[in-house]
Amino acid sequence: MSAAAVPTAASSGLLGCECCGLVSEFTKAADSPRCPRCGFALHARKPQSLQRTAAYLLAAAVLYLPANTLPIMATASTLTGRESHTILGGIIELWHTGSWDLALIVFVASIAVPILKIAALTLLAFTARRKSRWRQAERAKLYRVLETVGHWSMLDVFVVVLLVGMVRFGAFANVEPGPGLLAFGGVVVLTMLASASFDPRLIWPEAERQARHR
């Protein structure tokens, strides 16, 4: 187990540009150092990482409620009349009609993944804030998994948008987007922003001590 004295770029007075990769020296205290080559803002850690992550997570959690209670789409047809569908309602219907496999997929992609993402990021941000040394390697792995999975959480939105565009049979059948779709899209975007603004280097607080620069 390595102790606190891990040599880091920050402790050596060096900053790497995240845009062009140039390593530059950082000697005098400055508020906003810039890359001498490309002009990109330099920082040893993502600025206000925990604050931003927390803010986005809170917003996502707020929107998660209407996303699941409001209908994400309404189908209108001559035979069945007008029906509104929520995500959870759709899953229950799929389950009752025997398509338990589909129900499982939709449940995982639309209910479980967003809520796990919010929970995991909250955990990461909380432990980073506490400068905890608890299971650091696993937390880093969890962050990598979140980044990968996050790309796939817009599936529902795509499906509904496709249906709205394609199912237009006038009086016979129509699909309209519902207000829940907006909230659901918001949840997905906000969780992506939250995971992007979280700096995984904060998982390692021993390095943080030397990186005095914000």
Next chain:
Amino acid sequence: MTETQQPPQDYPEVTVVRRKRMRLSLAWLVPIAALAVGAALIVRTVMQAGPTITIAFRTAEGIEATRTEVRFKEVVVGKVSRVALSPDREQVLVTVKLDKSAERLAVEDTRFWAVRPRVGLAGVSGLGTLFSGAYIGVDAGVSNTEETHFIGLEAPPPQLRGERGRSFELKARDLGSLDVGSPVYYRRTRVGRVVGYTLDPARDTLSVQVVVTAPNDRLVTSQSRFWNASGVDLSVDANGLTLDTQSLASVLLGGVAFTNPADAASAPPAADGQRFDLFANRKAALAPPDGPPLRVRMVFDQAQRGLVAGAPVDMLGIEIGSVRSVALIEAPKSDQFPVEVIADIHPARLGGVRRQFIVPADGADRADALFMKRAVDHGLRAQVRTGNLLTGQLYVALDFVPKAPAATLDARADPPTIPTVRGTLSDLQPQLADIVSRLSKVKFDEIGGDLQETLRHASAAGNDLQEALTSATAAIRQLTPEAQRALAEVQKTLTSTQTTLANLDRNVTHGDAPLQRNLTQVLAEMQRAAQALRVLSDYLQMHPESLLRGKPADADPGKPSEGGR
């Protein structure tokens, strides 16, 4: 492990831009915005939702949570969200979420009822109605007191609020194919509908409620006659085959029709809720009002096969009633079992005749019996007649029979007995029997023997005829050789004629015949002469002088121009 190393000198120095940085991240605006958006979405949804009401029904047949709609004037104003049993399991509690626009429906005098699906031909306004299943109908209340718990009606209310028209009650013998929603016709035009029917088990009566909508409701007068126009009315009776229909829709759907008697055109419009009789068919409906029937009894001393309950009773050609029962009774002083026929008659249907027979002093209740008594005194008798030879239906005819044995009717008896005479069929039967017995007296055996004798004679005559034919054939055979001889002669003559013709042919027409040859020679000579003559004429044309000077010695007929000059 190692000491912090000095960075090598060739690292470039960072550029510094002075910028004020806020202590609090701007990212906190995002959750505030999300909160605002989320709150707005939820508030909007809550604002759009109308009141939630509970309706208690006796059964939830056809009502389905999340599917069954609540319709007011055929507009969907809400949806059933939950169907549950009441705690005492007596009722079904249906929870309905009303739309915001239908908020005013949740008042205390609003009525709800379940409309169960029926395939209606009368109003196919959208195919959806066939598949939409049951729905909950609403009649909007006018009260201002809000209410969320309602008792659902079992049948639609007779008349909706705001619907102008009048409802009437029809007393029916049976429902036929009528149902809620069946049309009411006037002159085969749809003017109303059946809104319900109730069977009262206590009094064994069936009443059908109908609504006739404004402005057609004024067509219903106190004199109007209603009848059941359901289906096809096909009946076989003493009148033969009767087929009566109203319209194609009513054949399939059932319906009620009404009309006004011709003499009641100026009758006042009927009051709302007035009761009418629903007659079985148009004929019954249009029959003049009968008044209470008079029950009469008739006793016939022959078997009356074909006379059944319901058979018409006819007086001078007018149907005035029907047979109620036919039964055998025991006669006091004989072995016979006469037939007792009980019938209900309406002498009022006779019109003027009845009035002439009635004296005002009779009193209304005994008038019909006294009328019958006077008619019997004038010779009225009951007689069973054949109404339809094909079906063998019988009917009772009341007719004035001349020279009828004297009889009288006891008007005080209940029921009074009308004296009878033998029916036409009864008269016919002994005559037929007489004919049959006469037929049986005919000696068919003897007739048969005679016939055989006659046939035998005929056979003998036939033999003679054959003989004659044989001799005739022989005569013809004798004649034949002479005829052959004559024919041979004719043939000979023909042969000689042929020879003569052949000779003629050889001498005249054959190519080598002398006549032919000579003729050919003559023709050749004549051809040559003609040729010579042509040469001569040619020569003369060219040398006309040769006529005077004669032919020159060296002249060549081929070259006349060179040699001539």
